Amino acid sequence: MRMAGRIGLAIALAGTAGWVAAQDPETHQNQAAAERERAERARERESEKMREQAEKGRERAQREAERAEQERERAESLDEAYEAAIDQVDEGHYDDALRMLDRVVRDNPRRADAALYWRAYSLHKLGRKADALTTLNQLGSSYPKSSWVKDAKALEMEIRQGGGTAPSPENLEDEDLKLMALDGLMNSDPQKAMPLLKKFLASSQSPKLRDRALFVLAQSGTPEAREILASVARGESYPGMQRKAIHYLSMFGGAESSQALAEIYKSAADPSVKKAVLQAFMITGDKARLLAAAKGEPEPSLRRAAIQQLGVMGAQDELWQMYGTETSIEAKKAIQQALFVGGSTGRLIELVKVEKDPELRLSAVRNLGLIGSAEAQAALESLYKSGTDVRTREAVLEAFFVSGNAKRLIEVARTEKDPALKRKAVQQLSLMGSPEAQQFLIELLEK
Numbered sequence: 348m349r350m351a352g353r354i355g356l357a358i359a360l361a362g363t364a365g366w367v368a369a370q371d372p373e374t375h376q377n378q379a380a381a382e383r384e385r386a387e388r389a390r391e392r393e394s395e396k397m398r399e400q401a402e403k404g405r406e407r408a409q410r411e412a413e414r415a416e417q418e419r420e421r422a423e424s425l426d427e428a429y430e431a432a433i434d435q436v437d438e439g440h441y442d443d444a445l446r447m448l449d450r451v452v453r454d455n456p457r458r459a460d461a462a463l464y465w466r467a468y469s470l471h472k473l474g475r476k477a478d479a480l481t482t483l484n485q486l487g488s489s490y491p492k493s494s495w496v497k498d499a500k501a502l503e504m505e506i507r508q509g510g511g512t513a514p515s516p517e518n519l520e521d522e523d524l525k526l527m528a529l530d531g532l533m534n535s536d537p538q539k540a541m542p543l544l545k546k547f548l549a550s551s552q553s554p555k556l557r558d559r560a561l562f563v564l565a566q567s568g569t570p571e572a573r574e575i576l577a578s579v580a581r582g583e584s585y586p587g588m589q590r591k592a593i594h595y596l597s598m599f600g601g602a603e604s605s606q607a608l609a610e611i612y613k614s615a616a617d618p619s620v621k622k623a624v625l626q627a628f629m630i631t632g633d634k635a636r637l638l639a640a641a642k643g644e645p646e647p648s649l650r651r652a653a654i655q656q657l658g659v660m661g662a663q664d665e666l667w668q669m670y671g672t673e674t675s676i677e678a679k680k681a682i683q684q685a686l687f688v689g690g691s692t693g694r695l696i697e698l699v700k701v702e703k704d705p706e707l708r709l710s711a712v713r714n715l716g717l718i719g720s721a722e723a724q725a726a727l728e729s730l731y732k733s734g735t736d737v738r739t740r741e742a743v744l745e746a747f748f749v750s751g752n753a754k755r756l757i758e759v760a761r762t763e764k765d766p767a768l769k770r771k772a773v774q775q776l777s778l779m780g781s782p783e784a785q786q787f788l789i790e791l792l793e794k
Contacts, residue, residue, distance in 0.1 A: 423648065426618075430619075433465060437558070441472050444465065448466045461495055463485055464587065495587075498586065541571060561588060561592055576592050580607065581614075582615075593611065593623040596608060596627065597628075608627050612640070618648060621652075622648075622649065629657075634657070641653035654685050666691075670682045683714050693722075699726060709738060751781065757776065760787065760791075
């Protein structure tokens, strides 16, 4: 009994001690503090985990954006390569054109069918009949639904009928005579000239002659000529002349031409065709349609092209208003470039002062440096002296270099306390060939 009593007493005392501890305020506070600390540590771990996930997401989005930008730049570069190749064809430099067209066929699927046609054309002009026919066969088999197939068949017929011989000087002289005859006939008897112009467009004549036929049509001012131009501009025939036709349609002028251009832009799938229309809008002074494309076009490269054309035509007020409501960094950079093209120094100065986004401020500084006027240089000098952001001050030094402002670079090199900025100024001076810069570098070496 005594043993049982002692056990019972121990249990009772333990229960009493636990109750007392639970009732003790200090013990209760310590336990609560420990619980809060554990909960805080758990929240911190969860927050850190979320921050890491968010950072990984931002890095992934940045990589994807960079890849998309690289792809866009690559696509634009390939399109420019195609245009350069066609320029070589126009100039009669067929060997150079072939090398450039081969790259387009290999690397640019969107232009491969057109490149194959011009490759065959160039081979034909070089007298390489078999190679030209092989290339045309490749075009027909690889791209049976291409709009170039019709032109390819016409070229194939000409090669087979003419024997594919290389052009002689006499033929080149004949072409010049044909150009003169076209102009003369159009001036004296447009009705007789019109069927001949259509014939030239439908044939595989040289790009120079076909281009001239379009030009003569644009100069005629007749409704029939405008309809032919509009048909070619819509891509309904002669795809190699589509962009040239768009250009000449803009020169034709008139409400009908403007409406036709708007319809072409709306229906076109090829970005290069759309860009040609945007340039045509600039030529015709169609600010409203350019502004609509600059604001609403979903394709970034076309938006930039529209903004660029607005800059060329001097739509500074519209661009400035658009900058205030625009959210895309790339579009804002394009607007800054357009303001530079339009010579809007005052607004670029304002952007340098008030723009909060570091990337856009740096872009504005670079554009201001390209202007090089006394007003622009004064604004840059003020920004350098008042600014604390190192990247902005480095950009100002680069702007001084671009504008040839050796005087200010020397001043920075003499007085700047920041070693990195001082080195930057000296580096820029070492790249300049001005007497002032050279004299300063000599002084620096003699110290």
